[in-house]
Amino acid sequence: MSDVPVLRELAVRELQVRSFRNIARADLVFGERFNVLSGDNGQGKTNLLEALYTVATSRSFRATRPGELVQHDGEVASVRASVEESGDLREQQVGLRAGARQVKIDGKRPSTLADYAVRTPAVIFHPGEVSLSMGAGSERRRLLDRLSLYLDPSSMAELESYGRALRSRQKTLETRGTSAPELGEWEALAVRHGLAVMRARARAAEPLGRMATLAFARIGAPDLTLDIRYAPGAPVDEDTYLAALAARRESDRHRGSAHVGPHRDDLSLLLDGRPVRGVASQGQHRAIVLSLKSAEVQVVGESRGVHPLLLLDDVSSELDPARTEALFSFLRDQAGQIFLTTTRKELIATGSTASRVDFRVQNGTLERTS
Amino acid sequence: MLSPKARRLTQLLARLPGVGEKTAQRYLLYLLTSGTEVARELGEELARLPETLRPCVRCGNIAEVEHPNEDAVCAICRDGKRDGHLLCVVARVHDLVAIERAGSMRGRYFVLGKLLSPLEGIGPEELPLAQLVARIREDDVREIIVATPPSVDGEATALLLKRELGRELGDSALTVTRIASGVPHGGDLEFADPITMGRALSGRQKL
Numbered sequence: 001m002s003d004v005p006v007l008r009e010l011a012v013r014e015l016q017v018r019s020f021r022n023i024a025r026a027d028l029v030f031g032e033r034f035n036v037l038s039g040d041n042g043q044g045k046t047n048l049l050e051a052l053y054t055v056a057t058s059r060s061f062r063a064t065r066p067g068e069l070v071q072h073d074g075e076v077a078s079v080r081a082s083v084e085e086s087g088d089l090r091e092q093q094v095g096l097r098a099g100a101r102q103v104k105i106d107g108k109r110p111s112t113l114a115d116y117a118v119r120t121p122a123v124i125f126h127p128g129e130v131s132l133s134m135g136a137g138s139e140r141r142r143l144l145d146r147l148s149l150y151l152d153p154s155s156m157a158e159l160e161s162y163g164r165a166l167r168s169r170q171k172t173l174e175t176r177g178t179s180a181p182e183l184g185e186w187e188a189l190a191v192r193h194g195l196a197v198m199r200a201r202a203r204a205a206e207p208l209g210r211m212a213t214l215a216f217a218r219i220g221a222p223d224l225t226l227d228i229r230y231a232p233g234a235p236v237d238e239d240t241y242l243a244a245l246a247a248r249r250e251s252d253r254h255r256g257s258a259h260v261g262p263h264r265d266d267l268s269l270l271l272d273g274r275p276v277r278g279v280a281s282q283g284q285h286r287a288i289v290l291s292l293k294s295a296e297v298q299v300v301g302e303s304r305g306v307h308p309l310l311l312l313d314d315v316s317s318e319l320d321p322a323r324t325e326a327l328f329s330f331l332r333d334q335a336g337q338i339f340l341t342t343t344r345k346e347l348i349a350t351g352s353t354a355s356r357v358d359f360r361v362q363n364g365t366l367e368r369t370s
Numbered sequence: 371m372l373s374p375k376a377r378r379l380t381q382l383l384a385r386l387p388g389v390g391e392k393t394a395q396r397y398l399l400y401l402l403t404s405g406t407e408v409a410r411e412l413g414e415e416l417a418r419l420p421e422t423l424r425p426c427v428r429c430g431n432i433a434e435v436e437h438p439n440e441d442a443v444c445a446i447c448r449d450g451k452r453d454g455h456l457l458c459v460v461a462r463v464h465d466l467v468a469i470e471r472a473g474s475m476r477g478r479y480f481v482l483g484k485l486l487s488p489l490e491g492i493g494p495e496e497l498p499l500a501q502l503v504a505r506i507r508e509d510d511v512r513e514i515i516v517a518t519p520p521s522v523d524g525e526a527t528a529l530l531l532k533r534e535l536g537r538e539l540g541d542s543a544l545t546v547t548r549i550a551s552g553v554p555h556g557g558d559l560e561f562a563d564p565i566t567m568g569r570a571l572s573g574r575q576k577l
Contacts, residue, residue, distance in 0.1 A: 112563060171489055172493075175493070181494075182486065182493075182494050182530055188529060189525055
């Protein structure tokens, strides 16, 4: 891209956490640049990042059920944040209990959860994400879906409808056999919503791949090229897709899931034209993950017009010194607000101390130390 | 602590949709203290309910019954000014009421009572398809408006109706239509959610 878009500032000013995992109560005022959370393992550093990510996006990057986020002896967890976007303050709030999640912006419920999820973009870097490069496709699909939400707000609902249509087809196969006439209805709906999901993911994969390739050239090996392509799990032609589902009813019934569809989508990652899963070294996998994450920051930031919040969970422990330096050089170039956790705060090279605020995390309590 | 009888009544009230334990208890205490007249009237009406109100035997709407042995037929099915050739298929009585409120439906209705939903154990045989086909033949229905909700189950039911009606009444002059989906009247376009806006665009009409 020739002209770099000007992004607005975004920062969490204050955060109130109640009964969230091991944090009974925390009231914090953050700095607008680097916020460093240090403490031993198991004290609640990641939990605080999770609380931030949840109030920003309505979802956690770990649990799948809201109830898992509630402190063991509590019934309801809540996180409230005052967020400043280019001078305007808003209050975001998430309440969680088993089986339920309630979100509010300035005291009002948004019309949809997807509407809330894109208001305060946040990108998390955490050690488990090495599976973005080394693991199976699910993490890469989740990455595409996070981006799709920004580029096409209906993508979340399409994904849910696709899942329901596909599960209904599977249930029908199991209970009524492979010649049940209503299978045609479920397959038509799986194809209708599946194609919408695939269109949204293809739209997200294009800028993601382009930006990750550029980022890899900076932080990976300069003589290697990373190429990223969307690999749809079903034919993009409607009739071919429908025929593929209809032709495999018997085997889908046995294997318990459909063999075609966007639930089998992937992003193919190629290093100099060869799939990374066979050829990349440990260090190269980490550089690929970092490239994908920095591309996520860019795509999210540009589509929303703000600098996303960056949340880094113990990242330097995963990287060698050279890549740690590359990461911090990338972070210093990012204009937005950054939250980092570490067991050794002296390793965090944020540059000037004026832009840095330190917190100590101990047994679920947090205290500002600088 | 409530007595066993009071607790039993609270549990019964809490079985109503939208009523939880606390609300049920409030209802009970009201009926006991300041609403004894309401309690008596409510009790009598509820006890007589099966004799006074029943699902319409023709369409499934709520019908008032004059004599205990007569067939329940609702006001819409009795209304001679309605167009009997036009039949609107809905999932629930609530949907019928919503369409009636609009006042522009001049035909009659057929309430399915449920939607195709294998995940909730509802297969095609649970849907009253035979009754619907009989009704179409009896009344010489020319157009079916399928007004099931725009959810996955609602769409699947609509597709199933189209196929089944085509199979049963293939060479008849029956037209099957689906209600449109789009932006609400009188509102600004900016407040339409993205899915509704997408449907409004794909279902656009020539000026």
